[in-house]
Amino acid sequence: MSIEIKAADICSDYCQSDQIIGFGALTETEVDFGVGSVSRLADHVKSLGGKKVLLVTDPGIAEAGHMEWVMWILKNQDIDVLTFTDVRENPTTDDVSLCAKKSQDQSIDLIIGLGGGSSLDTAKGCNFLLTNGGEMKDYWGSGKASQEMLPLIAIPTTAGTGSECQSYAIIADAETHVKMACGDKKAAAKIAILDPELTLTQPSNVTSHTGIDAISHAIETSVTTKRNDISYQYSKLAFDLLNESFESEIKNPKDIEARSKMMLGAAYAGTAIESSMLGAAHAAANPLTAQFDIIHGAAVGLMLPHVIQFNSEDSDTKRIYADLFEGDLSGRVIDLLTIAGISRELSSYGVDKGNVPALIKDALSQWTGTFNPRTVGEDDFTYLYESAF
Ligand SMILES: [Fe+2]
The missing domain is CATH 1.20.1090.10 (Dehydroquinate synthase-like - alpha domain)
Structure with a gap:
């Protein structure tokens, strides 16, 4: 078995390539890679049936203008957006609960995580609580969610955790600080948008x-x-x-x-x-x-x-x-x-x-x-x- 990576994807044409890359051997996440790929976000949301999305991000990303840009793309295509901008580094069970509390009973049908690994993990963690209830520690380990989960689109703004291609959310227990890896195939992003331009503004x-x-x-x-x-x-x-x-x-x-x-x-x-x-x-x-x-x-x-x-x-x-x-x-x-x-x-x-x-x-x-x-x-x-x- 191979991982079927196309040669065209590992060439000097990174910047303009919009090809979907061969990640399929280990993850079902579809990857849209290339400069400007985030401009296709609304199409991806619609392809997953999203009409009202929860956008999870952190204050730094909001400040850098990425959130505004993403919201413009969505609203321009008549997609409703609820934002959660309070993501903190190394998110805890408290952070995830807060995000879930804000978005419950809001008819959210899709979640977007925008930012570094902390934003993506908070988005994933929130998805567990919104769709399966309980608390984060109920999902510590692998495959513990019994109900379907909302489709997730991951838009990393850093080249770091790779959380966009994983089904695990790393959430720290707010009291003990123990990092819990909470994973389920259903929690993996349906689509990861890898737009290198988004990393240009980071400190x-x-x-x-x-x-x-x-x-x-x-x-x-x-x-x-x-x-x-x-x-x-x-x-x-x-x-x-x-x-x-x-x-x-x-x-x-x-x-x-x-x-x-x-x-x-x-x-x-x-x-x-x-x-x-x-x-x-x-x-x-x-x-x-x-x-x-x-x-x-x-x-x-x-x-x-x-x-x-x-x-x-x-x-x-x-x-x-x-x-x-x-x-x-x-x-x-x-x-x-x-x-x-x-x-x-x-x-x-x-x-x-x-x-x-x-x-x-x-x-x-x-x-x-x-x-x-x-x-x-x-x-x-x-x-x-x-x-x-
Ligand atoms: Fe790491």
């Missing part, structure tokens, strides 16, 4: 952090215990695109070809996550975000070189890393972090060695760590965190 630190996150997804998915031949092809394709274009994107933020490759790479990496999940870098990073507010991309990025070295003790994993990148992969990640201007030292984020036991406790409870190619126990997390000082 440079968002570009750098989301880019590192996407790169970490390509690397972590390539070696997990749940990987398969198809998911590996997505991981590899994602890594090649991201590794090739990240530096250009950072140095020249207006480089639309680099932006296009990053967006596509992030979506391919996100597609790989759908079946292969993630590994120890994410397990070690999530507690850093929960306890010290370290931005997700920085937290994952700074742990990743140590996780690569740790995992390389396993010969199969070492072989896969070598196939993914010819050369020293952990060294390459360190170079990319330097390009991104992201510190690799935990102490620079206000973490000291006395904090390690609490971090380890939290890391051991992370579901994602269970898919790491090498088992990661208490001693291993101690080694990983201490390596990062």
Whole structure:
């Protein structure tokens, strides 16, 4: 089996390509990719029978003018819009409940998530509550929604999480801060619109952090215990695109070809996550975000070189890393972090060695760590965190 990616999609014509790309092997999400693709939004909404949509986004996206543009496209085609603009980074159960409360009894027939992974995850989470009731933790895990869900259109404005190609919403418990992965095939977007132009307005630190996150997804998915031949092809394709274009994107933020490759790479990496999940870098990073507010991309990025070295003790994993990148992969990640201007030292984020036991406790409870190619126990997390000082 192959993932049927057309050669025309991996050429220098990224900017103008409006072809639908071969994501179909792992996800049923239809992808509309290319500069200006968001202008086709109303057609997509109508094709899914949408008449009154809930638009979920964050204040930054509203400020950047994207929300206004999207609303104009919809209203111009007589589609009613209810907006929820209160998305916060690393959304919690409270955020999702608020979104659902605002939109219930409003005859919403389609949901649009516009923004970074937090907006897309809030939109997905809200869909669970609106259509299946209960609370987010009822859907923690996979396939727990019994009722049909509303069609979702995902419009990412960052090249990062790849949430647009996943059926999982990552929602943190508001009290415990534990990140719950709540997934169901019905929750995946029906259509993902990948318009690289939408990433042009993002602040440079968002570009750098989301880019590192996407790169970490390509690397972590390539070696997990749940990987398969198809998911590996997505991981590899994602890594090649991201590794090739990240530096250009950072140095020249207006480089639309680099932006296009990053967006596509992030979506391919996100597609790989759908079946292969993630590994120890994410397990070690999530507690850093929960306890010290370290931005997700920085937290994952700074742990990743140590996780690569740790995992390389396993010969199969070492072989896969070598196939993914010819050369020293952990060294390459360190170079990319330097390009991104992201510190690799935990102490620079206000973490000291006395904090390690609490971090380890939290890391051991992370579901994602269970898919790491090498088992990661208490001693291993101690080694990983201490390596990062
Ligand atoms: Fe991530």
